Amino acid sequence: MAILSSNESLLEPSLDKARHVKYWTRCLKTYLPNQYTGNDSxxxxxxxxxxxxLDLLDALKTVPSEQERRDHVNWIYHCQHPNGGFRMWPGTDFGKLSNEKNAQYDPANIPGTYFALATLLIYDDDLTRVRRADCLEWLRQMQRPDGSFGETIVNGRIEGGSDSRLGFCAAGIRHILRGRTSGSIDIDGQLIQDIELDAFVGCVRMAESFDGGIADEPFHEPQAGYTFCSLGALALIDRLNRPNGHDVKETNGPVDPLRVLDWLVWRQTELTDPDAGLDTELCTDEDAPHTQHAEGQHIPKGDKGDHGMPAKQSPDKTVGGSMFDLLVDGAGMNGRTNKVADTCYAFWVGASLHIMETPTLCDQSAARRYLLGKTQHGVLGGFGKFPGDLPDLYHSYLGLAALSLAGSDQVKPLDGGMCLSREARERLPTIWKSWRVDA
Known part of the structure; x- marks a missing residue:
């Protein structure tokens, strides 16, 4: 690839689609690496x-056979729990040996349920085999009095965390199974109560930080993943305040959407190497008498601290990557203030901006160059966490998702709010119509 003049960017690298399809085909049809043994459950x-x-790569109808696709759907339904929800895997299903004593080892799981329903949507399943009433009743039981959601119920007690990741999955389950209908709904003669929406919104608002990001709980450092989950959950329950001024409501969240946007915008950074330092040449006494901070504060001349500019890193400070990685001028996203870029945060931040209906506030072309020129693996396909890293499922998927949100036409359009293809989400209104719920 030719190098352009010093005042121009490099040509944008491209997605090696064939290698990515091959990577995901190996993941689907062969054993995963031994590092995934701990994730068997x-x-x-x-x-x-x-x-x-595979759906985003438009390969879902060619890589698995028709019989394999049916088998995959049946496997998901095999993980459905008789008391509502889905298991993360079938290994805890005792079958005919199930009893009250061993029930504590076989609970349904909030994230597992969202992933199961989302995967069924991707496979264009009509969800008729979902125990909808049981699942929604179980979901309501998963909410704590403070509005947060747990992960499982064991011996009648809600177990697991309480942060917005679980809240997002709960909101996603609710959205898929009851549409935009709030309050009580009748399902086959059974009256199902809604979750406590106000209490959940309160949890999100309590976790908002002074600088605009959203944390896992009050007074913790904000992080982009929690921010996405919070904003995504609020959007799924129709309680999101977006930054259009006149539509901000006291009963919704976040409290100050403009401050959230400010925090999200400053997540884009050229700093890529976890072991490197800041390039202080960006802001010197000679070239910058003063700079403008994101919140409008002027930093005096000569201040070597937080100069309010996106972190930039010199090529000679980048290690572990290819020669192209040393040259490409992409800028990825970090998850917290003063951290390096990471493939997954290109999604968490990019999707948050999409949810807030402000996707162009970040430099999308720079984000694409970061993903394709720095963390895309040139031999195996997939994406690594940092430049030079081997690919893994988590970063490889979120890399594709972020690439779609950043305007790439090499993958299917993504619905950032649910983290699946737009095509899959658009199947929901037909399902809701059959259930007679609000679309």
Whole structure:
């Protein structure tokens, strides 16, 4: 690839689609590397990454055969729990040996349920085999009095975390199974109550930070993944405040959407190497009498601290990547202030901006160059976490998802709010119509 003049960018690298399809085909049809042994009980989310990635690459109808696609759908339904929800894997299903004593080892799981329903949508399943009433009743039981959601119910007690990742999955389950209908709904003669929406919104608002990001709980450092999950959940329950001024409501969240956008915009950075330092040449006494901070504060001349500019890194400070990685001028996203870019945050930040209906506030072409020129693996396909890293399922899927949101036409359009193809989400209104719920 030719190098352009010093005042021009390099030509944008391209997605090696054949290698990516090959990578995901290996993941689907052969054993995963031994590092995934510890994730054996999380097979549902691994299946979701694989199936959704092949969908984004428009290879889902060619890589698995028709019989394999039916088998995959049947496997998901085999993980459906008789008391509502889905398991993460079938290994805890005792079958005919199930009893009250061993029930504690076989609970349904909030993330597993969302991944199961999302994967069924991707496979164009009509969800008629979902125990919808049981699932929604189980979901309501998963909410704590403070509005947060747990992960499982064991011996009548809600277990697991309480952060917005679980809240997002809960909101996604609710959205898929009852559309935009709020309040009580009748399902086959059974009256199902809604979750406590106000209490959940309160949890999100309590986790908002002074600088605009959203954390896992009050007074913790904000992080882009939690910010996405919070904004995504609020959008799925129709309680999101977007930054259009006149539509901000006190009963919705976040409290200050403009401050959230400010925090998201400053997540884009050229800093890529975890072991490198900041390039202080960006802001010197000679070339910058003062600079403008994101919040409008002027930093005096000569201040070597937080100069309010996106972090930039010199090529000689980048290690572990290819020669092209040293040259490409892409800028990825970090998850927290003063951290390096990471493939997954290109999605968490990019999708957050899409949810807030402001996708162009970031430099999308720079994000594409970062993903394709720095973390795309040139031999195996997929994406690594950092430049030079081997690919893994998590970053490889979110790399494709982020690439779609950044305007690439080499993958299918993505619905950032649900992290699956737009084509898959657009199947929901037909399903809702059959259930007679609000679309």
């Amino acid at each position: 999380n097979r549902m989310y691994l299946a979701y990454f694989i199936i959704s990635a």
